[in-house]
Amino acid sequence: AQKITQTQPGMFVQEKEAVTLDCTYDTSDPSYGLFWYKQPSSGEMIFLIYQGSYDQQNATEGRYSLNFQKARKSANLVISASQLGDSAMYFCAMREGTGFNKFYFGSGTKLNVKP
Amino acid sequence: DSGVTQTPKHLITATGQRVTLRCSPRSGDLSVYWYQQSLDQGLQFLIQYYNGEERAKGNILERFSAQQFPDLHSELNLSSLELGDSALYFCASSSRLGTDTQYFGPGTRLTVL
Numbered sequence: 001a002q003k004i005t006q007t008q009p010g011m012f013v014q015e016k017e018a019v020t021l022d023c024t025y026d027t028s029d030p031s032y033g034l035f036w037y038k039q040p041s042s043g044e045m046i047f048l049i050y051q052g053s054y055d056q057q058n059a060t061e062g063r064y065s066l067n068f069q070k071a072r073k074s075a076n077l078v079i080s081a082s083q084l085g086d087s088a089m090y091f092c093a094m095r096e097g098t099g100f101n102k103f104y105f106g107s108g109t110k111l112n113v114k115p
Numbered sequence: 116d117s118g119v120t121q122t123p124k125h126l127i128t129a130t131g132q133r134v135t136l137r138c139s140p141r142s143g144d145l146s147v148y149w150y151q152q153s154l155d156q157g158l159q160f161l162i163q164y165y166n167g168e169e170r171a172k173g174n175i176l177e178r179f180s181a182q183q184f185p186d187l188h189s190e191l192n193l194s195s196l197e198l199g200d201s202a203l204y205f206c207a208s209s210s211r212l213g214t215d216t217q218y219f220g221p222g223t224r225l226t227v228l
Contacts, residue, residue: 044221108158
């Protein structure tokens with residue numbers, strides 16, 4: 001089974017609107033971390049936001065927020081007030097367990113922001 | 116700028132050859148991770164080092180090896196290269212055992228002809 005599933009290969013959003021990128025994860029470990037990264041066309045991977053499995057509140061970082069629904073095993077990224085510079089690939093990732101462990105990445109969602 | 120450096124940025128080589136990719140983690144980070152990003156496989160975790168020791172292994176081929184040196188920089192060695200090894204190779208670093216956020220370097224684009 002896939003550890004991280006991103007079901008939206010591509011999405012379009014109008015500039016200044018909000019957009020939600022979906023991510024579901026699969027783990028039986030009670031301790032895990034969820035991450036979102038942005039990869040612009042230039043290729044670098046940029047860390048956006050982190051949510052720990054024991055965190056009570058949804059993580060927020062500026063225009064980014066993570067809609068964490070533990071029972072549904074989902075960790076959707078919400079980008080508010082989209083900007084043209086938000087056009088990029090977005091990857092959801094999970095660190096399973098604590099200590100030395102592997103990271104798993106989803107297949108990514110290509111977001112295009114239209115003017 | 117994440118603070119993680121990788122060299123070279125681009126590498127073009129032939130099948131059967133061997134190359135070495137280099138990574139310097141962010142100042143103070145002890146953990147280094149290597150990833151391969153190819154078009155058909157997405158982002159694949161290869162291997163993790165912590166303070167010089169291998170700590171986690173992913174989908175790393177036997178033709179590939181890595182090490183982390185006392186100054187904490189890391190090298191990924193790819194040998195007997197095949198066309199399918201063409202990919203973007205990322206290094207990432209984090210400060211502790213792997214529970215912290217990973218910060219990625221700019222990547223090395225490897226093209227095998």
